[in-house]
Amino acid sequence: MTNRESSQPADVTIVGGGHNALVAATYLARAGRDVLLLERLGHVGGAAVSARAFPDHDARLSRFSYLVSLMPQSLVDDLGLQLELRSRPTASFTPYERDGIARGLLVETDEGEATRASFRELTGSDEAFGAWQEFYAEVAELAEAVAPTFLEPLPRRQDLGCVDLPIWTDVVERPLGEAIERRFTDDVVRGVVGTDALIGTFASLHEDSLVQNRCFFYHLVGNGTGEWRVPVGGMGAVTAELERVALDAGVRILTGADVVGIDPDTSGVTVQWRDATGHHETRTDWVLSGVAPWVLDGLLPDASPTQAKPSGAQFKINLLVSRLPALRSGLDPHVAFAGTFHVNEDMSQLEELHAAATRGQAPFAAGELYCHTLTDRSILGPELADSPAQTLTYFGLHTPCENLTDTESGDRAYRQFLQAIDQHLAEPLEPLVLGVEHKTPSQVEAELNMPGGHIFHGDLAWPWLEDEEQAATPAARWGVATEHPRVLVCGSGARRGGAVSGIAGHNAAHALLESFG
Numbered sequence: 283m284t285n286r287e288s289s290q291p292a293d294v295t296i297v298g299g300g301h302n303a304l305v306a307a308t309y310l311a312r313a314g315r316d317v318l319l320l321e322r323l324g325h326v327g328g329a330a331v332s333a334r335a336f337p338d339h340d341a342r343l344s345r346f347s348y349l350v351s352l353m354p355q356s357l358v359d360d361l362g363l364q365l366e367l368r369s370r371p372t373a374s375f376t377p378y379e380r381d382g383i384a385r386g387l388l389v390e391t392d393e394g395e396a397t398r399a400s401f402r403e404l405t406g407s408d409e410a411f412g413a414w415q416e417f418y419a420e421v422a423e424l425a426e427a428v429a430p431t432f433l434e435p436l437p438r439r440q441d442l443g444c445v446d447l448p449i450w451t452d453v454v455e456r457p458l459g460e461a462i463e464r465r466f467t468d469d470v471v472r473g474v475v476g477t478d479a480l481i482g483t484f485a486s487l488h489e490d491s492l493v494q495n496r497c498f499f500y501h502l503v504g505n506g507t508g509e510w511r512v513p514v515g516g517m518g519a520v521t522a523e524l525e526r527v528a529l530d531a532g533v534r535i536l537t538g539a540d541v542v543g544i545d546p547d548t549s550g551v552t553v554q555w556r557d558a559t560g561h562h563e564t565r566t567d568w569v570l571s572g573v574a575p576w577v578l579d580g581l582l583p584d585a586s587p588t589q590a591k592p593s594g595a596q597f598k599i600n601l602l603v604s605r606l607p608a609l610r611s612g613l614d615p616h617v618a619f620a621g622t623f624h625v626n627e628d629m630s631q632l633e634e635l636h637a638a639a640t641r642g643q644a645p646f647a648a649g650e651l652y653c654h655t656l657t658d659r660s661i662l663g664p665e666l667a668d669s670p671a672q673t674l675t676y677f678g679l680h681t682p683c684e685n686l687t688d689t690e691s692g693d694r695a696y697r698q699f700l701q702a703i704d705q706h707l708a709e710p711l712e713p714l715v716l717g718v719e720h721k722t723p724s725q726v727e728a729e730l731n732m733p734g735g736h737i738f739h740g741d742l743a744w745p746w747l748e749d750e751e752q753a754a755t756p757a758a759r760w761g762v763a764t765e766h767p768r769v770l771v772c773g774s775g776a777r778r779g780g781a782v783s784g785i786a787g788h789n790a791a792h793a794l795l796e797s798f799g
Contacts, residue, residue, distance in 0.1 A: 291565045292318040292534070294794065295553045297541045297581070298572030298773060300328030304524035304533075305787030306570050306772040308361060311531035313795055318564065319528070320539040320555055322731065326525050328572075329730055329737070330782050332518025332661065335600050336717025340663025341673055343600050344517035345719075346730065346737075348652060348675055351504035351511065352783035354433055361784075363523040367511035368657050372621030377611055377706035378404070378470050378628075384610035384706065386618065387470055391509070405468050413465050417475070418502075420449035425503040428745060432778055432785050435759040436747045454744070458495045459487030462629065472629035477622075477650065478502060480679050482737045482780075484595035486636050487629065496742040500780055512657040520782065544569055544581045546766040568797075570790050571764070572773035574732060574739035582766065594723035594735030595639070597649070597678030597686065597695050602717040605670040606653070608708040616656060619674070623651040625702045632679065639680045647698035649678035671716065683723035683734050692722045739775035760793035762786065770794060 294310050296303045299321030311317045325331065329346035350367055358365060369391055376387040388400040393415070401411035427444040431437045444450060452461035458479050466472045476487050479498035487494055502508035513520050528535065536557075543554035546569070554563040571578045576591050606615035626635075626648040635648050655662060655672045662671065676699060686692055696718070704710050723735025732739065745761075747753055757763035761777025762770045772790030773779060779786040 292316045293566070294318070294568045294570060295320065295551070295564060295566040296570045296572060296772065297544065297553070297578075298328070299323070299326035299535065299537065300572045300773055301330045301521055301524055301782055302773045302776075302779070302784060302787035302790075303570065303572035304521070304528045305357070305361065305784040306572075306791040307533040307787075308524070308528045308531045309788065309791035310794065311528070311533045316534075317532075318534045318566070319536065320541050320553070321535070321537045322540045324537050326535060326537065327518065327521030329732070330517045330521050332516035335719045336602050339602055339717050340665055341602050341671075341717070342516055342518065342661045343673055343675070344513070344654065345600055345721075346598065346726065347517050347782045348654065349510040350513050350520065350782055351509060352432075352500065352781045352785065353504070354429070354783070354785070355505060357433065357784050357788055361524070361527050363520075363527065365520060365523055366514040368514060369509065369511055370621050370657055372617055374474060374622040374624060375613070375618040376470055376474055376624040376627065377609065377618075380404075384612075386609070386611040386613055386706075387474065388613070388617070389474070389621070391621070401471075404470060410466060410468055410471055414471065417449075417465055420447065421453065421502050422507070423447055424449055424453060424499070425508055426506045429503050429506040432745065432783075433788055436745070436753065436761050436777060439744075439746045439748055442746060453495055453499060454492075457488045457490060457492065458498055459629075462487060469628040469630050473627045473632055474624060476629050476632055477624065477627050477679070480632065481650075481677060482594075482596060483741070484593065484636070484639070484680060484682055486633060488633075493741050496744060499744075500742055504783075512654060514658045514660060516654065516658075516661045517782065524784075541581060543583075544571075544578070544769065545583055546768045551768050567768070568794055569769045570772040570794070571769060572787075574736070574773065575764075575771065575775040576733040576740065577731060578764070578769075578771070578775075582769070589740055592734040592736035592738075592740045593683050594726065594732070594737060595680055595682045596735070596737060597676075597681040597692070597699075597720065597722060598726070599674075599676035599678070599696060599699060599718065599720040601674040601676070601715055602666075603672055603674060603711070603714040604716055605714060606672050607711050607714055610706055610708050619651065619653040619672070620656045621652075623653075625649055625651065625676075625699075625706070627679070635680045639682055639685060642685055644681070644685060644695065644698065647678055647695065647702040648680060649676055649699070651676050651703070681723070683727070686722035687724060692720055692725070695722070696720050737774075738780040739773060742780050743777055745778045756793040756796035760789040760796075762790040762793050
């Protein structure tokens with residue numbers, strides 16, 4: 283595509299080329315609208331891409347986003363995406379030590395006798411496993427009530443049909459930590475439950491703002507089941523399919539186009555961008571923004587910020603290892619690493635680390651590991667495909683961008699991770715490492731233009747309207763409005779954004795189609 287062609291007026295111009303932007307573009311183009319998509323990087327997909335992270339080895343990792351849960355199957359079917367999402371046999375494994383003996387809490391995806399026995403070994407009875415099953419059965423009731431509304435205009439809270447359930451109070455009304463402490467007595471079990479509230483969110487489990495509750499809710503609600511599945515081919519396969527259907531629909535995609543200004547008025551919007559050939563602008567009827575709301579504020583003229591700059595708190599590590607390390611507990615590592623492997627995530631540890639990080643301190647590392655290649659080895663090239671090599675991705679919690687300000691602090695955080703994981707291994711991990719890269723929140727910001735490295739573009743919001751909220755326009759009803767009627771949000775900063783779901787893109791497109799009449 284030439285810049286002359288891209289400078290022609292468009293019905294809709296989309297700023298940013300993440301997965302949500304591609305979803306929105308496809309729906310609008312299929313409806314007969316002329317759509318121009320402008321992406322700053324040399325490729326589309328944003329955080330949902332695969333890349334060769336280690337120059338000396340052919341392994342294409344999902345470097346940032348890596349699992350799929352919230353993407354509705356109905357959306358996949360509607361767009362005609364040719365994707366394979368695989369279930370993991372292990373949901374989670376949490377190593378611990380009691381009386382000098384190394385053990386671990388194993389939770390199967392389909393919880394069976396092995397899960398029951400693991401809870402019994404940890405707690406001495408079946409009571410904790412019963413409480414676990416009861417809690418998540420109640421959470422599933424919430425998910426089943428709310429998940430079907432994600433591709434519709436925002437429902438009213440009182441119309442959901444689940445506000446009278448006891449679990450509503452535990453998850454929506456009161457700090458989640460209260461319910462965790464009331465329902466579970468063991469610190470390890472409490473931590474396993476609590477981690478879903480902290481992935482991408484810097485908060486205490488007792489935070490009065492309930493930001494941790496909202497994070498927990500989104501992690502457990504996808505497709506009514508909350509299961510996180512592995513995209514075969516990596517997250518890049520998801521983006522490749524979204525790009526394919528967008529191009530098939532006639533979307534004009536321009537990469538290497540850095541948008542520098544968005545100027546809306548009553549009749550349309552002027553969009554300006556720079557690329558390798560110079561400065562360009564186009565006139566468009568509508569703009570959809572896939573960039574973070576804080577970034578969007580900086581592109582609008584004389585805009586007052588809609589929020590403070592977000593601050594991310596996750597430390598990402600991607601590893602290629604020659605083989606999986608042996609565990610002190612004796613469990614087969616191919617079982618333990620097949621799901622989410624928790625490191626220093628007892629509830630007391632999570633609370634201690636949050637308090638320390640708030641003071642600018644980092645006494646130890648806490649986070650979780652995930653092994654893509656135990657479920658899908660297609661991301662490995664020929665040199666590794668038949669070897670015992672595996673990839674490991676670590677998501678470190680409570681590492682605010684303000685505490686990891688340079689390369690040296692990132693290196694220290696990596697050393698802390700090695701110390702934390704080695705506590706549970708029968709051999710040190712480092713000699714097995716063939717390749718490593720790690721990213722602080724600041725480095726994520728620099729690479730992806732996510733302010734503060736915040737993976738959700740800002741704090742998540744409940745996916746419904748409160749009684750006092752007004753929703754007089756299609757954009758407000760779909761949760762994608764900004765202060766400017768001709769500028770809508772289609773990215774993770776939308777009301778039901780966050781994670782790789784396509785929901786925000788779908789909803790922005792449908793709000794716009796409703797506005798067209």
